[in-house]
Amino acid sequence: MKSKKSQIYKEASTLPSIVPPWLAAVLSAIVPGLGQALARAIQRGLVIFFSFISIVGLLIWRFTDAAPRDEGAFDIIRKAFRLEPIFVLISIVFVIFYIWIIIDAYQMAKIAGKPEKRKPIVVMVFLILVFFVIGWQIGQIDVYAFVTKFGDAFPAISRVLWPWERAITYPEEMWMGTAALETPCDDTQPPPTEPLDDKPYLIVDPTCGIPSIQVDQEDNSIEVIPGTTIHVEGYNFTPDKEVEIWWKDPAISQFRHREGGDILRVIPDEKGYFETEITWPYRLIPDSYLEGGANWELQGRQVTTIGDWEFSAELKMAIEKMIETIFIGMMATFFGIILALPFSFLAARNLMRTNAFTLGIYYLVRGVLNIIRSIEPLIWAIIAIIIVGLGPFAGILALVVHSIAALGKLYSEAIESIDPGPIEAVTATGANWLQTIMYGVIPQIIPPFVSFTIYRWDINIRMSTVIGLVGGGGIGYLLTQWIRMLDYSAAGIAVWFIAITVALLDYISAEIRERFV
């Protein structure tokens, strides 16, 4: 068949051109490739025609895309040249290509019928070049940005590469000493704070006063009348650890004290003592809280680490989710095997070709398996999430569906490639169908089945990390969350666990395969 075709082609190429060379060139200038076709190089003409059409189409799209607000071909081209100089290069190559087509038509018509051959290497080079440059433009490839901004990724990358500082934390405890204040000053002003033995406390003087007041001026500016200045003394704080001064206003909202706009921080001495002066700040408080005098509270807050280091919450979560991921992969493989087995027998040609009906089932099952397999697990996960909601079950469902299709195909091919000899021999002993399968078929398919299953388990666990990206549970879910929160150290921990697990799995599955297959 093939030789016949090439024979016809040979015969055709020995005929002279239909049109004279100059006409071929003119025709190719109007319809690229037409000249070549009439010079009895039909294949060449078709290739040139379709390449030209697709390049023109791509160029129109890219030019209008680059200059969407301009009208008229000339304006659009001018704008595109100005905005993206790469278009100049594209255009030059394109024009050369066009001229080459015309010259080629002329020469093809001239050598038609002669044993001479023009090799299409030049046109191939130009075609590749044009598509490459257009592809460069469409892909918005920017090597300059990639190189110059590469350094920007270093902080994130370094945290991903070595995230282990984030793996441990020191437990913290907040020490707080308080003192009561009242406004305005009247007979019932609070007594000075009782000194405590082992807990921090504050002593304020005076214990009553007036907060700062804001007064609206006529020119819309605000004048602040400073409130009472309070002398604060702190006792029993942890030495040399920063103390923040906080207020609790009568409306029980708590806020940091700011002195001149900055958060006030004091450091206690070696005895845990400090003193400072603060101005009673302004606070907009609803009147209902102020009836019959308002109670304020001043707080000295100190955060200290206590005890030894412990594993961080992120590390624990990563471990938890990694285990979840492994089990998602395992369960998916498990259900995948069980469900793929019956399909694999239906999709094995050597078992299903007995009659037209079974052969129909074979093609149907094969077709469905191929369609399912061609859809990525990620998409199955999105569908599964719609049905069962976010979480590991959705991930398992997605992987099960994909595993059935993939394993079904692999298993059925294993069944197709078994040696019919032993089946024949077992049948000849008078064994029934079930016994023939058990003794003639199964021993032959177990090794490839084990091999494919381990391979699939491997894939499923790797996949389950990806499934998590769309909400299918497992460590992928954590990973996306942390990346979106720009917590690259935590994300790094997840990445490390994934890498370690996959590597381990690779090793284990290789070992198992070696032993059992």
Added chain:
Amino acid sequence: MLEIRNLTKIYEDGTLAVDNVSFTVPDGEFLVVIGLSGSGKSTLLRCINRLIDPTEGEIIWNGEDLAKLEGDDLRHARRKIGMVFQHFNLVDRSSVLTNILTGRLGYSKTWPTMLHRFPKVDREKAWQTLERLGIEDQAHKLARELSGGQQQRVGIARALMQDPELMLADEPVASLDPVLAHSILQHLEDLNQEDGLTIICSLHYLDLVQRYSTSVIGLKEGKLVYQGTKKDIRNMTDEEFKLIYGEEAIRISDTSLEGSLGEVVEQ
């Protein structure tokens, strides 16, 4: 007694493999089927135990037409017909013992065999058979770990486990060297002479045919073209030879000399 009447097999693609063949095999016979590759020997043998369904004809064995049997009746008939294959057809990844016990499947209840459980009697029988064929120390090896000659012995052992009355051997020694070929055929001869087993065996080498057969049939393009006894083979004429092996075939050695090698060479 086995009687083949007008047996014809036409494959789905239209190939006429066996063409109206009739012959009789008395009990205790060692019948050798000769003929070129593709002459229909394998198809003929497989029609007898119905691994291949004949298109037409009758296979009368012990008063029963095997060609008409279906389901359990067919399986019960197959139990009594052992078969040995050119490529041994062992289950490579099963042990020798399991391969041999496969011969008992037709006699065993289905469910215990699903769990690889066989009656004690069968296991003992398996060991005896292994001993008889001299491969008892290979019992726990995988079939694929054995040499060709050993594998064919396992094949014979599997067939023997069926307590067969008839043994079909489809070119049992074609994959083996001459020394092993004799050793395997001696086992078959032993079964034929000691146990009175009827044997139908296809062979290529005429010296083997002369040495072991009690009677011979020749097939060419599916047709029965020769029928004779051991004696007749020795005195086979060139005309008869060419009838079986075609005009282009030549005889290398003089088959009238005892112990000589008769070989067929296609030019």
